[in-house]
Amino acid sequence: MLLTWRRQRLVSKYRFVTSHGGTDERTTLVVSIEQEGVSGLGEATPSSLYGQSIDSTQSALREIADGQLLGDDPLRIEAILARLIERYDRERAAIAAIDAALHDWAGKRLGVPAWRLLGMAPPRVRTAFTIGMGPPAEIRQKVREAIADGYEVLKVKVGGEGDHDTLAAIREVFDGPLLLDANCAWDVDRAMKELPKLALYRPNMIEQPLPAEQWRELAKLRELRVAPIFADESCERPGDVARLAGCVDGVNIKLAKCGGIREGQRAAAVARALGMGVMFGCFVSSSLAIAQSLQIAALADWVDLDGHLLLRDDPFEGIGRDGGEIHLSERPGLGVRERAVDKP
Numbered sequence: 001m002l003l004t005w006r007r008q009r010l011v012s013k014y015r016f017v018t019s020h021g022g023t024d025e026r027t028t029l030v031v032s033i034e035q036e037g038v039s040g041l042g043e044a045t046p047s048s049l050y051g052q053s054i055d056s057t058q059s060a061l062r063e064i065a066d067g068q069l070l071g072d073d074p075l076r077i078e079a080i081l082a083r084l085i086e087r088y089d090r091e092r093a094a095i096a097a098i099d100a101a102l103h104d105w106a107g108k109r110l111g112v113p114a115w116r117l118l119g120m121a122p123p124r125v126r127t128a129f130t131i132g133m134g135p136p137a138e139i140r141q142k143v144r145e146a147i148a149d150g151y152e153v154l155k156v157k158v159g160g161e162g163d164h165d166t167l168a169a170i171r172e173v174f175d176g177p178l179l180l181d182a183n184c185a186w187d188v189d190r191a192m193k194e195l196p197k198l199a200l201y202r203p204n205m206i207e208q209p210l211p212a213e214q215w216r217e218l219a220k221l222r223e224l225r226v227a228p229i230f231a232d233e234s235c236e237r238p239g240d241v242a243r244l245a246g247c248v249d250g251v252n253i254k255l256a257k258c259g260g261i262r263e264g265q266r267a268a269a270v271a272r273a274l275g276m277g278v279m280f281g282c283f284v285s286s287s288l289a290i291a292q293s294l295q296i297a298a299l300a301d302w303v304d305l306d307g308h309l310l311l312r313d314d315p316f317e318g319i320g321r322d323g324g325e326i327h328l329s330e331r332p333g334l335g336v337r338e339r340a341v342d343k344p
């Protein structure tokens, strides 16, 4: 199996601000696996939150390629991933991209969409649309645009000074489901004070109010009964889901965090077995990474797969949108392909 990769530069439509900071540009890696004249593609979106970078991802990919760790049968997905997880547990963004490329390859080789190989129905899910932080007038404008575009669920980053202005501005113009994400913004005492004040805006969930390592304390916030508490930064791998049982109402599963479709399925299964809610989230990425998540997005209660919708130019195409619902093409593999670029 030939494993190669290249950098992909993505530019956001808006400057994207969370309590971690702001960014309007992002580099991801497009990973390719070739065998028998078929190539499968995946996208790596490494995150510094999990100790990863483009460099660390490329190092892992280089070692995997040099060590021929993929073997010569791309259909042995489980065995390949088990090998990679054993050696590169901290580089799960790289593993997720390889998982994507293997599923893309398998689907293309067999002539079926990857979701069909996975026993899923044609992917069509309602996604939340993220509204970044900003002045109230800008927020109202963004929310009006989102409603006009047909989005029925909004996600808002909280944890900054302007939370109440932002949320009041949203609730002036939007009555639907509202998901809040604090991205580790508060300590326990502060969160115990802030959460009850958020009840006024009728949130449908509150994601990660505390730093990642303070996951035990999330149980106290849950007892406030303001809204279901979901873990994101505290939950990377399937095993983390089990550890979080009793502390949170649900988990935000991102394939880039856990290592792809197979690990995502396991994380969702553990959550369900423990009576927990499931959300599927993403990082800012092209449609290639989003298509990977879409294969199994029907496993989630809440879907937040809007990473590609926040880009100025998406290098991949194949994900359609009807209002607030996104759906995949019936093409073999992950169902997306590189957008044809007009050459001058």
Ligand code: MG
Pocket: 181, 183, 207, 208, 232, 233, 252, 281
């Ligand atoms: Mg989050």
